[in-house]
Amino acid sequence: MKTVPLALWTRRTIYFVFAALPLLFLPACNQNNSGSTSARPRVALIMKSLANEFFLTMADGAKKHQAAHSADYDLIVNGIKNETDLAEQVGLVEQMVAQQVNVIVIAPADSKALVPVLKRAQAAGVRLVNIDNKLDADALKEAGLTVPFVGPDNREGARRVAEVVAKKLPAGAKVAIIEGIPTAFNGQQRRAGFEDAIKSAGLTLVGVQSGQWEIDKANNVATAMLSEHPDLQALLCGNDSMALGAVAAVQAAGRTGKVLVVGYDGIPAIRPMVADGRMTASADQHADQLAVFGIEAALKILKGEAPPADQTTVVDLVTK
Amino acid sequence: MGKATWIREYVALALILVALVLLFGSLSGRFLTATTFGAIANRIPTLALAATGMTLVLIVGGIDLSIGSVLGLSGAMLGVALVNWHWPFAVCAALAVGVGLIAGLANGSLIVGLKVPPFIVTLGMMEMARGAAYLVTNSQTKYLGAAVEGLERPLGGTGLSGSFLLALLVVALAQMLLSGSVLGRWMFATGSNETATRHSGIDPRPIKLTAYALTGAAAGLGAVCYTSRLGASDPNAGAGLELSAIAAAVIGGTSLLGGRGSVINTFFGVLIIATLEAGLAQVGASEPVKRLVTGAVIVLAVLADAWRQRAAGNTFPLWMRLMGRTDVTAKRP
Incomplete structure (x- = not known):
């Protein structure tokens, strides 16, 4: 069989068409720029x-x-x-x-x-x-x-979330914290709020590790914590993304219902989980x-x- | 390289830069101001220093993924020395450069001594340096305030910071090293064909070691500028910087397989990235649009550079020029 080589110009045209394809997305990038010089602040x-x-x-x-x-x-x-x-x-x-x-x-x-x-x-x-x-x-x-500062009190919010869990657990129950990026102030505040509630309810804090605010990192951390502490009863997560990772880890370990999970932020993805009990609580900061x-x-x-x-x-x- | 080609060398990138400035100028009535250009100039020293170092290691045929983390570690040490040990700022700055230099020497020694691929060595160093930065700072940002902000202050009413002038000086020195010194010529030779270089009686090992050491020191100096700019030492400093540095070098026509590159062109790459960032922020483009546009401009700038090369008589296919064999005299495979 004889192969017919594509003419050079045909090949070039094809390259250019393919290279220009992403331009189709341009209309989607249409921005509403108010770059005008108006008198409005x-x-x-x-x-x-x-x-x-x-x-x-x-x-x-x-x-x-x-x-x-x-x-x-x-x-x-x-x-x-x-x-x-x-x-x-x-x-x-x-x-x-x-x-x-x-x-x-x-x-x-x-x-x-x-x-x-x-x-x-x-x-x-x-x-x-x-x-x-x-x-x-x-x-x-x-x-x-x-x-001037306008915003939520993360420490107080986290304390209230952790209290929901504390009410469901006996004193001395083992709990662990998955915190956000340790350099972030709101992360530190939420961890402090969790610790406040743990202390006043007399729970035992067995570990604090960072999930870097992310679902997969939190999943790894939660998996490790669950296997290290077979009697762990709650995972307190610094945000909802990390709570999603923790829920998956609890499920994989076959301990749904035995390990309570809480998060923070109240993103839509966690609403069904709170409804069916896979998550116990979260905080909505509006x-x-x-x-x-x-x-x-x-x-x-x-x-x-x-x-x-x-x-x-x-x-x-x-x-x- | 003749005089005419010397000029032509920078034309394509300069045109892109001017086009970007004019584009944003037309989109926003407040873009074309001295404040904007001052802000751009004061934003780039850290990236310019990192990208200069990256160009050196790319030219010798290596890569340094640890540059951002080493910058983070140097900045962390600077903060600790200043706050906990009460050293004067100049000594702390020297310490930061020293930490970078040591990290660079460690990278280079492992690469030339044990023949571990640079990608792997510097990937390991990237994790180790970041971990060390978290350890020494206890993962906390340290506020340093006025003690470190000297380099960031505008000099003599020009609106340009000391950091910016320092970065310009380093770029000039690095370009002189590359195009005016024997070591520079050996660096290009090592990058384009290491075996041939060795056969011609030049040991490529100290040359590569020097490139990594200088890159480490550049990262250390970058940390001084970064810390001065933030007025704080930040253990997360420089995360992702290695990719921006590679992008700037590649926009400037540096080959990823070694043997070709110019620090001045890399600096144009830095300016293009910074102008784009400033302009997109000023018109209030959304985050997805920013990333789409930035990616497209990187590709376009590399293409423009390739077309300029073709116009200058380099008949190699584009991919070959990007991936290494760039000298006109080499035979096509």
Whole structure:
């Protein structure tokens, strides 16, 4: 059989068509950029990782609020690729200063490392509101900076979640904590809240390990903890993603119902699990409203009202 | 390389950079300001230093995946020395560079001494250095404040930070090393054909060791800039930096299989990445769009560089030029 070589130009055309195929996705990227120079105040919302459903919900809530109040302000939303990429978040603050926004509403990826750049932003005339993860009080004091905080009390929330479990267990029952990234302030607060409840209920804490906020890492950690402690009765997880990993580990070990699992955040994925008992409790921080509270505080500041005092937002328990 | 080609060498990348600036300028009325360019300049020193080091190891035919973690460890040691041991900042900075240098020497020694592939050695070092960074800081960010922010302050009303000028100096020195010194020529020779280099009487081992050591030191210096910028030592510093550094080097036309590369072109790669990041943030592009666009620009920049090469008379197929055999005199297989 004789093979017919494709003409060179035909081959090139095919390459180009294939290379251009991704352009089909372009319409999906159509962005609603309010880059116009209007007289409305400009609010920049700087988030942590938008790959995390919690922050995505937060950003969506803010966008909805802006759409409903489009006459009052313009909104620019930015997030970072990865929870730990502090340098990227510092860069975002500087870019928003260059964009001459009036106010920055920020969920800092680190409680201390963002302080110097926020100080520079304030010196450039930008007003600041801190949401979600509270900036470190000592670092703020040393920098001579005051930033109003709007957000949940993670320690109190975590304590209430752990209390649901504590009520179901006898004193002395063995429990373990799967914490988030140990450098994150909210992670530390949740761990502290869990420990508060464990202490006051007289439970035995047999181990604390980090699941790095992620489902698969938490799954590995939970599996190891379950085999190490055959009499373990509860796994307290610092967020819902990690709780999902823990639930899978409990199921794989055939101990569903014998090991209680709790999480934090109240993402939609865990609702059916709470309903059928695979998870005992979680905390709903009303992510969709968190950024909105921050923006409302920011608008008040811009109107010349005195900067609000720190404002604690509602945390509700999610139980059956 | 003649004068005319010397100019042409940088034209393609410079054009992409200008196009990006004009594009974002038209999308946002507030982009074309001194503040924006100041912010970009002050954002890049860490990446510029890491990418310069990465270019050196890529040229000798290696790779350094540990660069981000080594930066994290150097920064962590800087923080500990400053806060716990109360050393002056200059000494702490020297310590950070020293830690990077030692890590680089360890990488290089394992690679040339025990002949372990660089990918594996530096992958191991990436984990070890990150673990060590968590250990020495107890996984906590340390706030350092004004003591370390000196390098970040704008110099003499230019809006440019000391870190930026330091990075420029290192880029210039590295380019002089590559194109003006015997060692530089040996590095290219080692990368394009190690066996031939050995047969011509040059021992490639110290050359490779030097490249890894310099890369480690560059990471240490990057840690000084990073720490100064954040005013804090962060045990997670530099996570994922190795990929950005490789991206910058590749945009600048560095071959992943060695023997070809230029630090100045890598610096253009860094500028392109930083401009893109700044512009996308200023127009408020969403996270998925940012990643789509960044990926597309990396591929386009490499293609543009390849077309420039073809125009300059290099008739090798694109994949061959990207993957190694780049010298015009070599025979096609």
